[in-house]
Amino acid sequence: MSMAAEERSARAPWALTAPALMLFVGVLLIPLAMTVMLSFHDWGQYKGIEPVFILKNWHEIATDPYYAEMFWRTFRIAILTTLLTALLGAPEAYILNRMSGRWKSFFLLVILGPLLISVVARTLGWALLFGGNNGLVNKLLMSLGAIRSPIPFMFTETGMVVALAHVMMPFMVLSVWAALQRLDPQIENAAMSLGASPATIIRRIIMPQIMPGVLSGAIIVFSLSASAFATPAIIGGRRLKVAATLAYDEFLNTLNWPLGAAVATLLLVALVLIVVGSNALIERRYAEVFR
Amino acid sequence: MAYLELDRVAKQFGAQTVVDDFSLSVGKGEFISFLGPSGCGKTTTLQMIAGFLDPTRGAIRLEGKDLTAVHPAKRGLGIVFQSYALFPHMTAAENVAFGLEMRNVSRNERTERVRAALAMVGLAGYEDRHPRRMSGGQQQRVALARALVIKPSVLLLDEPLSNLDAKLREEMQIELRQIQRTIGTTTILVTHDQNEAMSLSDRIVVMSQGKIEQIGTPQETYEKPASAFVSQFLGKTNDFAAMIDRTAAAAKLVAGSWSAPAPAGLNGAVTVSVRPERIGFGDAGLTAKIVTRIFQGNHWLFQCESECGPAIVIRQNDGQAQPAEGEAVRLSWRPEDMSVRARAVA
Ligand SMILES: Nc1ncnc2c1ncn2[C@@H]1O[C@H](COP(=O)(O)OP(=O)(O)OP(=O)(O)O)[C@@H](O)[C@H]1O
Ligand SMILES: [Mg+2]
DSSP: OOHHHHHHHHHHHHHHHHHHHHHHIIIIIHHHHHHHHHTTSEEETTTEEEOOOOOHHHHHHHHOHHHHHHHHHHHHHHHHHHHHHHHHHHHHHHHHHHSOHHHHHHHHHHHHGGGGSOHHHHHHHHHHHHSGGGOHHHHHHHHTTSOSSOOOOTTSHHHHHHHHHHHHHHHHHHHHHHHHHTSOTTHHHHHHHTTOOHHHIIIIIIHHHHHHHHHHHHHHHHHHHHTOOHHHHHHHTTTSOOHHHHHHHIIIIIOOHHHHHHHHHHHHHHHHHHHHHHHHHHHHHHTTTOO | OOSEEEEEEEEEETTEEEEEEEEEEEOTTOEEEEEOOTTSSHHHHHHHHHTSSOOSEEEEEETTEESTTSOGGGSOOEEEOTTOOOOTTSOHHHHHHHHHHHTTOOHHHHHHHHHHHHHHTTOTTOTTOOGGGSOHHHHHHHHHHHHHTTOOSEEEEESTTTTSOHHHHHHHHHHHHHHHHHHOOEEEEEESOHHHHHHHOSEEEEEETTEEEEEEOHHHHHHSOSSHHHHHHSSOOEEEEEEEEOSSSSOEEEETTEEEEOOTTOOEEEEEEEOGGGOEEESSSEEEEEEEEEEOSSEEEEEEEETTEEEEEEEEOOSSOOOOTTOEEEEEOOGGGEEEEEOOOO
């Protein structure tokens, strides 16, 4: 091969990926870098944003317990949401997988259908059912005399976890479903012929094999829940804030962009660390079995 | 007395009858093959014995006791699946130990039996390997060890060798037969490979479209096929249209210019089946012309056009001169080398 051709072939991949690379740099990396930079700028009620380099915002986040509590709440909600989706989603996917042809596709559609509906609409549904005295369910139960005061749902962490779990469920079901598709269709028969009871088959044969699916689903659900905005905004409002709604408030209500940027950056860094770390752990744990 | 007995077993999926009127009795220690083309119901029959499917009609008995009433987990049969169905998250040893664990065998005995089972299939030293890190042949051996370690009353094998390449398959056939001879487990093998069925089994059950065509030793099914299907399915065969002529003093069987004394019991139009390796070139017999001649190492394959239609002849390569392409020859065979069946005349 001639030198020129060699050079051309070495350059070709770069030239071919250039448009996508430029888009990536333009709409993701540059704004991200600017947000990080913004978090080191100063801000005052009257002077606005001052492009200087100070650690004021980071110092405030590190020392004010308000932020610690808020981040802790964010991750607590994300963890509980993840647990709830795993506990409900994994059996759901398993049952779905055992259904016969027609029912299977019908219920798969039922589970995945909500993905086509806006998160806002799905969350508002919960608000309509449980929102204070006017919530449909609350009203019904109170008029039946089953409860004296409305079930606390709006502005509670429980409410947020339930609504988030509902929104995130399809991701968990899909992830476990994908793992179930990789199972040998005869594996349960094999275990049964060796004398295993149905419970043993699920515990010893099925669960270990779909665990990677559950865990990757958990990573997706966790990161989406921790950074979710719409659902916490509707259920928690400004009374029960999480990291995403706090950053939003700093940006658009207080207009303290640098502080909002610091919160957003911290959330991003924490999430990346958690996701990358747990991914590495999972891969190490299951390397022997699933290449 | 029959050890395992299938009595007029049938299976329907909806309106479709997949297995019909299947009766078979298997002796203790016998090696039986279910042989038939794809979709003829071999797997379905095996799964009914295993208990994964319930027969629509008929009974399955093991040592005289009704097997269909026993839950599959309690039947104590060893099964090797076509896909092996090994547990990918367990090591080879854990896979083999699983059945023993379910039987509450003590840890020490378990380790000992697992070691012995893996050694028997030639996998000593592979205890801690995961299935995904093993070759197809090794996985197949683990599956066999896992089925055998529980000392099953019957071993059921569903095309266990079909995923292996030709050479490995032959090795495993020999090994499988040796293991089965040594431990004497009653075995049923499902296969659509006639060579496999012939080389392994004591008796072959030839199936077609859910029905039994013939049950017999490999030799019987090959040399005395009970139907046209069996003779076509088991190796190559030549079918010649012939007539039995009882007008003369001595009744004659006539096919073209070939004739022989007529066998008893048949009359009129018949079909004569002769294996290609039983036909010789001679001075008398069916007139034919050699169309192609193919050299295959230890034998020659001749495709001929005879007066009774196309014919295949196989001759050992014994160093003798062989007829050339285009040459006119006469085909003949000994009466004991053919089978004669009545033929429906259209
Ligand atoms: N669950 C089922 N529902 C409906 N029909 C089925 C079912 N299982 C098998 N069949 C049909 O029964 C027939 C026999 O199937 P079976 O699997 O027993 O064939 P086989 O002899 O094992 O074939 P192969 O050599 O391809 O494995 C096929 O026509 C198949 O389509
Ligand atoms: Mg089959």
